[in-house]
Amino acid sequence: MNILIKNASVLTMDENAEIMEKASIAIENGKIKSIGMVEEDFKADKIIDGTNKLAMPGLVNSHTHIAMSLFRNYADDLPFWTWLFDRIIPSEENLIPEHVYWGSMLSIAEMIKFGVTSFADMYFFMDEVAKATAETGIRASLAIGITDSGDQQAKIKNTKEFYDNWHGKADGRITVMAGPHAPYSCNPEFLTKVIDMATEKRMGIHIHLSESKKEIEDSYNLRGKSPVKHVNDLGLFEVPTLAAHCVHLSDEDIEILAEKKVSIANNPGSNLKLGNGFARVEDMLKRGINVGLGTDGSASNNNLNMFEEINLAALINKGYTGVATSIPADVAVRMATLNGAKALGIDREVGTLEVGKKADIIMLDLNKPHFYPRYNLVASLAYSAQASDVETVIVDGKVLMENYELKTIDLEKVMFNAERCAKSLIKK
């Protein structure tokens, strides 16, 4: 279907993050055909009026566990290790594939409503997440989360099969990474096997890294070096890597991550909520590291609102460094769009609005008091906008939400089933 967006304010997220006023976007075969003026002979099957709306690249959630929405508001105001090992992991042992499917559907509904068009996920029963992704029309980089416990060979085999079954599927909307959970849950021998497998299959790796102070202390006690140095010594960064968190980094860690071109998923909301602290985002960006933004799972956030992460990134780094110019609005928005796309390895396809790229576009309704007066829309996005301002979402040239209404999801059915699954999952 050919779509024409007319008369919108358009933020392409080019280098200058400039706004084009009264601009059009033509979409053909899922791709952006033109931006600004549109050829007179473009035949649109559907015209979307962009008056008093902002069109921009869909947001990229670069680290999450979407099925964990089933644990939303279940274990809060707890320290990271208590939360993870006493509350979350024991509950996760009750998970069956159906839970993961409905938890995923709930989260995809929430993400589309909040303007997220791509996400990077790591969890169990990932076939269910892939099915939900394929059905709903969103874009995702998926990884089976694996640890060294149990049958390691079977886990490696599962990841290979998952890759063969899903990589490039759903019109290319699904890509697959390997998902070794973390250096503290994967011993060096197992990590090496995963690295070899990823190298052989030409897969990226999505891993948790340097999230809590305890992880760093344990790593020094066990190996005399930081988690970053440890996995680098194992050769992990020879594979394209998406490292989630990276809260506690030494200067040497930052050098390693920069040299090895590792992408970071910064998760400010989750890191604060679990008491893990503030990542050195300003230092990483200065050193040229690609830093995206993620929500982490809804069990530690407790939503999948990337506008909140943009706002947090723009605010807390100023507080943390004491420098009010740290992470200005355009940088925070770029972290949630182009940098995220780079982290997922899909920046040649999405992350900016450019002719030839896939049409992953969101539109915000600006006809609300918090968007007046109209000085600087990029600043608005970081400091004033609400995720609930997103009223239209297009992924791969298909309309997934229009006028706030989801087009590919039966929301009442999804909320009902998510509640039902959660009730059977957690025995009170």
Add this chain to the structure above:
Amino acid sequence: MNILIKNASVLTMDENAEIMEKASIAIENGKIKSIGMVEEDFKADKIIDGTNKLAMPGLVNSHTHIAMSLFRNYADDLPFWTWLFDRIIPSEENLIPEHVYWGSMLSIAEMIKFGVTSFADMYFFMDEVAKATAETGIRASLAIGITDSGDQQAKIKNTKEFYDNWHGKADGRITVMAGPHAPYSCNPEFLTKVIDMATEKRMGIHIHLSESKKEIEDSYNLRGKSPVKHVNDLGLFEVPTLAAHCVHLSDEDIEILAEKKVSIANNPGSNLKLGNGFARVEDMLKRGINVGLGTDGSASNNNLNMFEEINLAALINKGYTGVATSIPADVAVRMATLNGAKALGIDREVGTLEVGKKADIIMLDLNKPHFYPRYNLVASLAYSAQASDVETVIVDGKVLMENYELKTIDLEKVMFNAERCAKSLIKK
């Protein structure tokens, strides 16, 4: 008008922050007549269905400058002193009463939409803010912001007249405080005059205090003591005081604030955005100080979304202290309700839902993906909820918004006029 809310989840914000399920609230003559079960003979003129909705006390924005919405997204990513003295104050010199009126109307529209039912304001042309408050039906504590420059006697006189004209007006929804801007903009002689006037008139004082590091350094250089100690030595805290910010406090400052029962308006969003840092909220609460939450003006936030401030309070204090149990969800919500009401001196009337108190009630629509599953609604409010979930707002027993529609404000007219005023105010 008698109103009956039926079948709602009700958070009264009692000491345990417990949720009552399938509860009713009866409202008569602007006051709460009953909560839970309702007497059979209660005659309602209007029934509001509370199914899958949460009713709770309206939020209290305990420090703002609502007319500054005209400078929203006008001066961002700048250090505090550049922002204030190079951008904001020079623009404020162009202000005329009409600007303040439309800026106030814009902000009141935004606040009602976002669930704020009371606010504490300090600015110029406060008659316009009072008029907007009276017209729209919101509740406010208003103060003319004054400094030592110019005719000091006239300023004192203006504040007295403003008190006489507006204190207790609009069915008691408006209260008035004295508003000496800050110790760095009011010299000791002038502050003393204001304190004497406030004592004579039995007014409270609303003041900016210890906001930036520079303010503290300047105070030590000039007087050899902190701003808190300085104003305490002048006798300011003998008057009931609402001190905004208090970011940089010594242990001695905290002792003084506790002993003198000063209320603090903590403004996490503004403090981060201007690079002023993190207030010692946990330490203040432990010492028994009443700490409310505020947005500050939209020029340094850039919206009036108290749900964002609740979320920030619950998140950043965990990151700042490294303790994931710091400022749990119920404490953050209490800061934005009862503590705010105490700070404004109106906690006998509002701040909790209690029989006999004024009916300042907001209702959130829970039929949204980010409210599923349903484990803990108080955690939801701090970590998942969106200001845009507020669908009904009642102040003083009158419905100001229903089904997301403002009942006392012509929103299109207000946005049009706010944009027009901003254009004439800032010469580009």
